[in-house]
Amino acid sequence: MLQDAFRGGKRYWILLGFWVALIVVGLAAYxxxxxxxLYITGMSQDVTWGLYISQFTFLVGVAASAVMVVLPYYLHDYKAFGKMVILGEFLAVAAVLMCGLFxxxxxxxxxxxANIILHPSPNSVMFWDMLVLTGYLLLNLVIGAVTFEAERKGAPPHNWVRPLIYLSIPWAVSIHTVTAFLYSGLEARPFWMTAILAPRFLASAFSSGPSLLILMAIIIRRFTRFDAGWEAIQKLATIVVYAMVINLFFVLVELFTGLYSDMPHHLHAFEYLFVGLEGRAALVPWMWVNAALTVCAVVLLLIPGIRRQERFLAPLCVVVILAIWIEKGLAMVVTGFIPAPLGQITEYAPTAPEIAITVGVYALGFFVLTVLYKIVVNVRERLEAT
Amino acid sequence: MSEDRRTFLKEVGFAALGLGCGFPLVRAAFAEAQHGTNQDAEPSSQWAMVVDLEKCLNGEVRAACVEACHREHNVPEIPEADDEIAWIWDEEYKHVFPDQVHEHTPAELQEMPVLVLCNHCTNPPCVRVCPTQATWKRESDGLVMMDQHRCIGCRYCMAACPYGSRSFNWRDPRAYVRTDESGQPLSDFPTRTKGVVEKCNFCAERLRDGRQPACVEAANAVPGGEGALTFGSLAEPDSDVVRILGEKHTISRRVNLGTGPNVYYVV
Amino acid sequence: MSDRAKALSGLAVFLVLVAFPTWQTLGAAGDAARPELELPENETECIEETEYMSARHMELLNEWRNAVVREGETEYTSTAGETYTMSLTGTCMDCHDNRETFCTRCHDYANVAPRCWNCHIEPEGS
Structure with missing residues (x-):
């Protein structure tokens, strides 16, 4: 199975070369x-987390979303996901890897x-996050490899993986819940300190992750002879749109609490996001783009006639990913620091080296994903040929 | 092989070992929680400080405090505001006590300078979130301590602190530490390295020798600044801080958060 | 060469490269002459046996560091029953007052670069 990573055409090697080039740039910046x-980043004493931790948060969501294919397939025996499930698991592996690197x-x-392990601190949510993310990486790696190897040989997977598969379902929910708890347990940051944060994280994860999966499946069926199945893609599209609707609902619930109560602490962050605070408005254009993208994606994806056409579905998935990325990969973390505890409004913008490092980490994740998917494609193509 | 590399490899080995046996690790963690860290145990004693806002209106007093502290602890003087490090500094009243001002509060009170520093909270959020116990509440005297050897620089404590009392070393501070003519730093207190968080330590190194914190001493030395800062133990009924807290109207910062700050302000 | 062999040899090359810090210094020892260390003139004994000190001083310092920083302890009782203040810059450097001819010379020989002095201030005159 491993040797399939080396069996690829020119396009495969060019793609890998492209990722390697980006990794090298990222490494140089790192x-x-x-x-x-870290002064070469855009972070400051007031905004102490920036692009890196934002990407971490976004990617935990992508990783958790594997559960949206694993659960229907294994728990409800939904056969159409038979070929999709391995793509979901390997996407989770690549995403968790990037999380760790970020x-x-x-x-x-x-x-x-290693101090996190040498001096375990159960009082710290970060300690638990490290545990659940490592566990999730191992679970997906083992489950993915074992079930796929069994499939390659045309035999049912070993019985011992079944409990692991069932375990991976609540575990997926746990990684994003614990990641939300990193933020929502801090009395110093009213913007994060809301019980809706974990549910909101999960809802946005279950729209952005499956969107990425749809895109991957579409790309793979375009360029190779492996087709994860149109029915599976359509089912994912349904999941995407409902998760998106729920996410939008959660955002509105959050906005209501802030706007109607009119409490300054709750209001400031939203003011900063949508209209700017004391003339500082770096994120305002992003947030209105986000709002437009969200509404556009929700409305169009709800129309079955549009959702069912690949030429509309693919760009709409890009729209969903962009919208969630702006929300979680850009605005959510930074806004928690604005205004600072002592009232200062310090804005944040990533620097060139910071962006280079971020791109490098993404490239490394996509390098791993490319290799894993190549193995899947090669094996599948052989299986279909026989 | 360098010392760092060797310990790093050793640590990675431990890490791999730890990951390999996740469950015992969790158990060890629980055991640590029960015996090791003593998060919930009340400190047997608690150092506290009382700041007299009126006496601190004198700019000379405040400047002397800041100067003495930053000199004593080799706090670097970094010109860029984004990277600036401070253990004790001035803030406007309206920012220090956001719940104490309203729209009719006179402007001069709103903008009154107030000395701020780490509150050495009774229930410190920074300690709660630290993933390595690099910051912890010392049981013997209630100080919120920092172990600069252990800090991994994740800055979770800075996100958790509601007082903005912590600074991160975004760059190597050594180049910005003031030195004498021979290039020797002004104090023998260790500087920090880049990539770790630092904050006021209530002069733990002086308390060990039975001396008062540097800022308190400096304030007392300025004419008119006597008693601007008072330091003592809350466990001793006849200490100066206990007496002032019992006699005067004092407030502390953002009490509604439940952190239990131990720096008090006489209004 | 089969693909499996290719994959495995690739993996082997990767492991060898990753282990660079470990094997880089192998074989380098023995070439250089042992360093001449300048010992304190007025003292004949260190706080523990010389052999123990030269082999284990870093572990001792590590213990001291944790005891002082974390436990608030200040005194160390040696095997011989003597008590000392646990302090690198105070106690150690009080006798070993020349870092260059004592610490650094041997650290260079052993190819280690401890980072004590990134933060700790060398006592004046040493």
């Missing part, structure tokens, strides 16, 4: 950050990362 310190590149002293 080398600079290591030697000079945490490490954000650290001031990455050489001491």
């Amino acid at each position: 080398g600079r950050q290591l030697s000079e310190g 945490i490490v590149v954000d650290m001031g002293q990455p050489a001491r990362v």
Whole structure:
């Protein structure tokens, strides 16, 4: 199975080369950050987390969304996901890998990362997040590899993976819940300190993750002879749109609480996001684009006639991913720091090295994803041929 | 092989081992929670500070406090505001006590300068969130301590602190530490390295020798600044801080959050 | 060469490269002459046996560090029953007052670069 990673055409190697080039750029920037310190990023004493932790949050959602194919397939025996499920599991593996890397590149002293394990601190949500993410990575790697290997041989998978599969379902929910708890347990940051954060994270995850999966499945069926199945793609599209509707509902619930109560602490963050605070408005255009994209995606995807056409579905999935990325990968973390506890409004914008490192981490994740998907495609193509 | 590399490899080995046996790890973690960290145990004693807002109106007093502290602890002077590090500094009254001002509060009171520093909270959120116990509440005297050797620089404590009392070393601070003519830093207190978080330590190194914190001493030395800052133990009924807290109208910062700050302000 | 062999040899190359820090120094020892260390003139004994100190001083310092920073302890009782203040810059450097001819010389020989002095301030005159 592993050797299939080396069996590919010219396009495959060019794609891998492209990822490697981006990784090298990211590494160069990271080398600079290591030697000079994190001051080369756009972060400051007031906004202490930026692009890295935002990407981490966004990608935990992508990882958790694998449950949206695993659950129907294994728990409800929904056969149409038979070929999709491995794509979901391997996407989760790549996403968790990127999550881990984003945490490490954000650290001031990455050489001491093992301190989290050497001095376990159950009072810290970050400790639990590390545990659930590592566990989730292992679960998906093992489940994906074992079930796929069994399928390659045309035999049913070993019985011992079944409990692992069932375990992975609540586990997927847990990774995003615990990640939300990282934020929602902080009395210092009223914007994050809301019980709706974890449900909102899950809803947005279950729209952005499956959207990415649909895109991957469409790309793969376009360029290879492996087709995950149109029915599976359509079912995912339904999941995407309802998750998106629920997410929108949660956002509106949150907005109501802030606007109607009119409490300054609740209001400030939303003011900053949508109209700007004391003339500072870096995120305002992004947020209105986000609002437009969200409404557009929800309305159009709800219309079955549009959702069922690939030429509309693919771009709409891109729209969903962009909307959620702006929400979680850009605005959610930074806004928690605005205004700062002492009232200052310090804005944040990532710097070039910071963006290069971020792109490098994404490239590494997509490199792994490309290799994993290549193995899947090669094996599937052989199976279909026989 | 360098020392760092060796310990790093050793730590990675431990990490792999830890991951390999996740369950015992969780159990160990629980055991640590029960015996090791003592998050819930009330400190047997608690240092506290009382700041007299009126006496601190004197700019010389405040400047002397800041100067003494930053000199004593080799706090770097970084010109860029984004990277600036401070243990004790001035803030406007309306920002320090946002719940104490309203639209008719006179402007001069709203903008009155107030000395702020780490509150060494009774229930510190920074300690609660730290994933390595690099910051912890010392049981013997209630200080919120920092272990600069252990901090991984994740800055979770900075997100958790409702007082903005913590600073991160975005760059190597050594280049910005003031030195004498021979290039020697002004104090023998260790500087920090880049990539770790730091904050006021209530002068733990002085308390060990039975001395008062540097800022308190400095304030007392300025004419008219005597008693601007008072420091003592809350566990001793006849200490100066206990006496002032019992006699005068004092407030502390954002009490509604439940952190239990131990720096009090005489209004 | 089969694909499986290719994959495995690729993996092997990767592991060898990753282990670079470990094997990089292998074989390098033995070439250089042992360093001449300048010992304190007025003292003949360190706080523990010389052999123990030269092999284990880093572990001792690590213990001291945790005891002082985390437990608030200040005194160390040696095997011989003597008590010392746990302090790198105070106690150690009080006798070993020349970092260059003592610490650094041996650390260079052993190819280690401890980061003590990134933060700790060397006592003046050493």
